[in-house]
Amino acid sequence: MNERIPYLACPLCESRNLAALRTGDCSGHALYDKRLSPTIAWKKCGDCDHVFTDGYYTEEACRILFGRTQERQQVGGLLEQNRILSARMIEKVLPYAAAGTWLDVGFGNGSLLFTAQEFGFRPVGIDLRSENVQAMKSIGFEAHCVDIAGLTLPEPCAVVSMADVLEHMPFPKDGLRAANRLLRTGGVLLVSMPNTESFVWQAMTEQDEKPYWGELEHYHNFSRTRLYALLEAHGFGVARYGISERYRACMEVVAVKRSGASSPG
Numbered sequence: 001m002n003e004r005i006p007y008l009a010c011p012l013c014e015s016r017n018l019a020a021l022r023t024g025d026c027s028g029h030a031l032y033d034k035r036l037s038p039t040i041a042w043k044k045c046g047d048c049d050h051v052f053t054d055g056y057y058t059e060e061a062c063r064i065l066f067g068r069t070q071e072r073q074q075v076g077g078l079l080e081q082n083r084i085l086s087a088r089m090i091e092k093v094l095p096y097a098a099a100g101t102w103l104d105v106g107f108g109n110g111s112l113l114f115t116a117q118e119f120g121f122r123p124v125g126i127d128l129r130s131e132n133v134q135a136m137k138s139i140g141f142e143a144h145c146v147d148i149a150g151l152t153l154p155e156p157c158a159v160v161s162m163a164d165v166l167e168h169m170p171f172p173k174d175g176l177r178a179a180n181r182l183l184r185t186g187g188v189l190l191v192s193m194p195n196t197e198s199f200v201w202q203a204m205t206e207q208d209e210k211p212y213w214g215e216l217e218h219y220h221n222f223s224r225t226r227l228y229a230l231l232e233a234h235g236f237g238v239a240r241y242g243i244s245e246r247y248r249a250c251m252e253v254v255a256v257k258r259s260g261a262s263s264p265g
């Protein structure tokens with residue numbers, strides 16, 4: 001099937017100066033379905049160096065992929081282990097925001113919201129998997145089945161977390177624009193994703209171990225440099241770098257919404 005809509009330009013800088021970079025084998029992925037191509041083609045932007053897939057999935061392909069939920073993404077999964085990981089993420093945010101609404105985008109197993117509530121935040125979650133949203137609602141948490149670009153909330157958020165989310169979005173700038181819109185000035189954006197500039201990423205690629213080149217759910221491979229530039233362009237100042245304990249080779253960055261940030265185009 002023709003499962004991807006091709007990117008005609010770089011999804012970050014709109015350049016049409018694109019080159020084929022490499023392919024990845026996704027046939028062993030947990031969500032792989034024989035109706036989909038067994039390989040993923042990656043491109044590199046000649047202007048901003050961003051690396052991304054040659055296209056993003058059609059609605060039909062999304063239905064095939066997201067019809068199944070991996071165990072680690074089910075609400076309440078590995079509750080106690082995930083609470084410890086979530087607490088470490090929240091502790092990185094506390095110097096910049098310690099109360100208010102915490103919006104978690106793509107809440108998955110819900111752990112970050114359960115734990116943010118313990119720390120005194122008002123938890124709100126969005127996820128595209130409707131069964132996850134129903135599960136969160138059934139245990140009394142505010143949850144919405146909506147893309148962040150389509151979300152409106154009655155009050156600005158103190159924190160927006162996008163843990164392993166931007167690399168899943170066909171157009172990450174839409175996500176950052178929405179996060180900026182939903183945050184109060186001085187509010188915190190917590191983002192995580194694999195870092196292609198980390199030594200561990202390079203070592204894994206050299207050892208022919210490619211955890212992300214065959215990742216069906218990712219459209220982007222960000223470097224720290226490219227992410228920082230993108231955050232700056234969307235009205236955020238990076239406050240601290242950290243690594244993620246959730247997934248391999250990932251960075252976890254705390255950024256703060258600047259005062260007087262105009263709505264970037």
Ligand SMILES: [Zn+2]
Nearest residue numbers: 010013045048
């Ligand atoms: Zn570019």
